[in-house]
Amino acid sequence: MRSQYFVRAPGADRILFPRTNEEDVSCFKMKCQRILTYLRIFGTTMFGVSLLVGISTAYIMGYQFFTTAGNHLSFGLYGAILVVHLVIQSLFALLEHRNMRRSLETPIKLNKSLALCIAAYQEDPNYLRKCLVSVRRLTYPGIKVIMVIDGNSDDDFYMMEIFKEVMGWDKSCTYVWRSNYHHRGPEETDESYAESLQQISRLVLNNKCVCIMQKWGGKREVMYTAFKALGRSIDYVQVCDSDTMLDPASSIEMVKVLEEDPMVGGVGGDVQILNKYESWISFLSSVRYWMAFNIERACQSYFGCVQCISGPLGMYRNSLLHEFVEAWYNQTFMGSHCSFGDDRHLTNRVLSLGYATKYTARSKCLTETPVTYLRWLNQQTRWSSGIDQVSIR
Structure with missing residues (x-):
């Protein structure tokens, strides 16, 4: 059933479309939520100020609920x-x-798609192996696993080898990237950089187990790579560190x-x-x-x-x-x-x-x-x- 309210274009006389009762209710709920948010902020602020004033006053006055002889034990307002x-x-x-x-x-119903993103940086081989073994035991059906290694030097290759060993040599897809999303590696051209982005996206979208080594940039850079490579292809994203057993x-x-x-x-x-x-x-x-x-x-x-x-x-x-x-x-x-x-x-x-x-x-x-x-x-x-x-x- 239509309401009697209509939406008009700014500066125009003609009616664009009528507003439904459902939209009225939704608008009313949004206004109520906004008011409640403001009230909660105000109440929290006043509560914090009152605590600060009360504790400061009690400290200055030296107020105590009780104290033992010699002041060996006391219990004050704080x-x-x-x-x-x-x-x-x-x-x-x-x-x-x-x-x-x-x-x-x-x-x-376990019908939503899920991807697990693992951030790895110079991890202890024992902890990394335990982490990946626990990942293999996850019971969620069809989970996608993406491990991004923060570093692409020779000293970092052992983590990719452990990934292939635990997740399966025939099931694992790996990629060594000279760059990352925000910093290009040496001798990286515009063409090779664009090709790397496409290759990473294809690997992540078309395979269940993917390991990417990239130029060092910190944990946030690693997580960004996983999020961007996944795009909007899945419903939920789970995050995990490489020293964690799930x-x-x-x-x-x-x-x-x-x-x-x-x-x-x-x-x-x-x-x-x-x-x-x-x-x-x-x-x-x-x-x-x-x-x-x-x-x-x-x-x-x-x-x-x-x-x-x-x-x-x-x-x-x-x-x-x-x-x-x-x-x-x-x-x-x-x-x-x-x-x-x-x-x-x-x-x-x-x-x-x-x-x-x-x-x-x-x-x-x-x-x-x-x-x-x-x-x-x-x-x-x-x-x-x-x-x-x-x-x-």
Whole structure:
């Protein structure tokens, strides 16, 4: 049934077409969502300001809820806020884990196309082999596997050999590229560059297992190559690091989340530590990982706003990726191209389009973590830099 509202061309008297009731309802919903977004931003800002003022005031006044004789033990406002925050997080995380268990009752058809993109850079041969063996055991039907190696020197060829060995010599297609999408290699002409782009696209579209070696450019360059080579030929894109062992059902469980709600743009899984008993640093990292995923990300998932879908285990709608892949790659901070925070920025781009990001504990993987202090410190510095770049921007 038609409504009484009509759309007119600017500056014209004639009616172009009538507006339907469905369009009126859709327009009304969009306005309501915009108002709710503004209210949420305002409420969050005021809540943060009130916390800051309250904590600062309590600190200046030296307020304490209780203290022991000699001040050996005290409990102030800041400690109370931390405890309340942890309790609230745990409550919503518990509710989200209940929702995850209920989702098992919803049957889905595994008829959507899926591609797994693996980023590799000077990986330990043992970890890379374990990663690819776990990829072969994935139970999602017809999955396409693309591994892009960040580097094309003689020292990088062992990774391509491992790929062909594990995935099958007769099933693997490989390509050594002197360039990448943004930087040309030595002696690369316009004709050879264009031919390489076409060759890579054909290999990726026509084969299930593809390994590409390209000119060094960083992890973001590697992921960009995989995304661009796939184009819009598949429905979902799963990302993975070369030191990650995937659970056989990890892909299916993430697809379930995307299939249940068309407004979910990305989903991450439970990342656990593979080498947690190698040192006290790796063990403490495993404890931190459990808290970060099963409490913090589960709580965020309850509200559909997971802040970071981790690189070792994540999945996105391919249609969304191509809405912002150029802006994602060209992210800058203070005039410099960003090399950190690719996964967090990818997640933020999904959220900026109005789609939700979720977490499912039913999709699992194991990944390697640093066992020495200096390597761990370098990792945390990179992650902190990525968080700052994305947050400030």
